[in-house]
Amino acid sequence: MSDEKAVKIPAQSDGAAPTEGSQSGEILLKVTGLQKHFPIRKGLLQRQTGSVRAVDGIDFEVRKGETLGVVGESGCGKSTMGRLITRLLEPTAGKVEFEGKDITHLGVAGMRPLRRDVQMIFQDPYSSLNPRHTVGTIVGAPFKLQGVEPEGGIKKEVQRLLSVVGLNPEHYNRYPHEFSGGQRQRIGIARALALSPKLVVADEPVSALDVSIQAQVVNLLDDLQEELGLTYVIIAHDLSVVRHVSDRIAVMYLGKVVELSDRDSLYKAPMHPYTKALMSAVPIPDPKRKNEKSERILLKGDVPSPISPPTGCRFHTRCWKATEICRTTEPQLLELKPGQRVACHHPENFEDQAPQDTVLLSAAKEAAELVPDEVLEESAQTSAAVAAEVEAVAAPEEPAAAEAEGAAAADAASDAEGSQDAPEEPGASEDSDESGPAADADTSAESGKPEASAGQESTEK
Numbered sequence: 032m033s034d035e036k037a038v039k040i041p042a043q044s045d046g047a048a049p050t051e052g053s054q055s056g057e058i059l060l061k062v063t064g065l066q067k068h069f070p071i072r073k074g075l076l077q078r079q080t081g082s083v084r085a086v087d088g089i090d091f092e093v094r095k096g097e098t099l100g101v102v103g104e105s106g107c108g109k110s111t112m113g114r115l116i117t118r119l120l121e122p123t124a125g126k127v128e129f130e131g132k133d134i135t136h137l138g139v140a141g142m143r144p145l146r147r148d149v150q151m152i153f154q155d156p157y158s159s160l161n162p163r164h165t166v167g168t169i170v171g172a173p174f175k176l177q178g179v180e181p182e183g184g185i186k187k188e189v190q191r192l193l194s195v196v197g198l199n200p201e202h203y204n205r206y207p208h209e210f211s212g213g214q215r216q217r218i219g220i221a222r223a224l225a226l227s228p229k230l231v232v233a234d235e236p237v238s239a240l241d242v243s244i245q246a247q248v249v250n251l252l253d254d255l256q257e258e259l260g261l262t263y264v265i266i267a268h269d270l271s272v273v274r275h276v277s278d279r280i281a282v283m284y285l286g287k288v289v290e291l292s293d294r295d296s297l298y299k300a301p302m303h304p305y306t307k308a309l310m311s312a313v314p315i316p317d318p319k320r321k322n323e324k325s326e327r328i329l330l331k332g333d334v335p336s337p338i339s340p341p342t343g344c345r346f347h348t349r350c351w352k353a354t355e356i357c358r359t360t361e362p363q364l365l366e367l368k369p370g371q372r373v374a375c376h377h378p379e380n381f382e383d384q385a386p387q388d389t390v391l392l393s394a395a396k397e398a399a400e401l402v403p404d405e406v407l408e409e410s411a412q413t414s415a416a417v418a419a420e421v422e423a424v425a426a427p428e429e430p431a432a433a434e435a436e437g438a439a440a441a442d443a444a445s446d447a448e449g450s451q452d453a454p455e456e457p458g459a460s461e462d463s464d465e466s467g468p469a470a471d472a473d474t475s476a477e478s479g480k481p482e483a484s485a486g487q488e489s490t491e492k
């Protein structure tokens with residue numbers, strides 16, 4: 032927890048109602064099919080030779096009063112997404128709606144009123160503040176730009192904002208270099224809050240700060256949300272930060288949202304293998320679990336290039352569950368559990384979406400070497416259990432049959448456990464990513480459904 036003095040937050044003059052849970056709130060921002068492709072130009076004539084598909088068709092919504100955390104490895108398009116929704120960048124395709132109004136292609140004049148409602152906090156408090164301007168000028172700039180005259184004058188309002196973010200209002204005339212990193216980030220936050228925005232997009236708001244200072248700034252953002260009824264989109268690569276602040280979390284991979292879920296469901300039972308891998312890297316601050324064996328999943332290689340992303344599921348080149356369908360068919364982001372959307376053919380903690388597709392790609396077999404056996408076993412077990420549950424619900428009139436199915440699935444799971452170290456069956460799983468659709472059809476015909484749903488990744492090992 033923060034070691035700084037409690038921040039006293041005075042009431043906001045036209046303050047919004049304090050935040051009420053976020054689960055069923057009104058939608059403030061809605062994004063549909065959003066894309067940003069940066070052209071790559073070469074030669075004297077600057078011909079376009081390709082494009083960086085930084086954001087490549089994403090859908091999500093942000094509800095009033097909630098915090099949506101956005102996570103993913105470096106280069107997956109988080110910042111680009113943040114700049115698109117604040118309209119600092121023009122989307123290549125798709126739609127951005129704010130309070131039900133389409134703002135996708137608004138021009139400078141059309142955007143002016145919106146600039147008051149949507150603000151951004153930037154990552155680097157060292158470069159985002161003009162070193163030649165005083166704090167008073169920096170925090171007061173939004174009033175001048177918008178032609179707003181706050182009650183009591185700009186100076187008084189800026190001093191109030193400085194005290195809201197825990198800075199000394201007397202430091203109004205100081206310059207950014209006279210402040211520490213954490214204090215500079217507070218200046219950036221004060222500037223973002225100046226016009227009482229409805230939505231604040233914070234791009235890595237604490238990653239440039241010392242760890243001890245990070246907690247202070249995160250707590251400040253939390254307090255401000257409660258007091259001012261703010262809605263946040265917080266972009267971060269640090270899952271501990273995101274877990275602390277978010278109500279819901281969107282996991283991005285190579286320009287796509289692969290999972291979008293309530294925070295607790297995501298941390299308790301992630302459904303996308305990529306989410307599971309990311310989560311496994313988060314240290315668990317629980318002394319009771321200190322001596323537990325680590326089940327960290329190491330992902331193979333780097334994120335592929337967004338210039339030519341892999342076909343089908345973009346994660347298939349690093350996924351230990353990938354089969355032919357993952358290489359050929361892009362999975363849609365579907366709500367498989369209430370409040371949990373995932374784009375995966377072979378999700379974790381859920382029934383397999385492509386149980387007929389059982390032959391692992393060679394990349395998956397290599398990736399599986401980096402996944403601890405415990406994780407593979409647990410994955411096979413949970414898939415089997417969920418599949419059995421689904422079967423039972425699907426056929427209530429035949430309880431005996433459902434039970435038999437469940438038992439078969441559970442058996443298959445334990446078989447799968449047993450076969451972790453079993454030698455590969457000759458031919459059966461040989462480099463199917465090199466094989467054509469005919470090979471795929473063969474293997475589909477061979478594979479039985481209950482066995483497949485019991486954790487296809489292990490049965491083929």
Ligand SMILES: Nc1ncnc2c1ncn2[C@@H]1O[C@H](COP(=O)(O)OP(=O)(O)OP(=O)(O)O)[C@@H](O)[C@H]1O
Pocket residue numbers: 069083084085103104105106107108109110111112268337
């Ligand atoms: N203006 C630009 N022109 C060309 N490519 C760009 C531009 N901005 C971003 N990109 C590319 O788009 C991809 C996504 O970048 P982005 O900064 O959105 O990712 P990110 O997830 O925020 O990464 P990081 O955490 O490192 O900032 C990257 O491959 C990046 O190189």
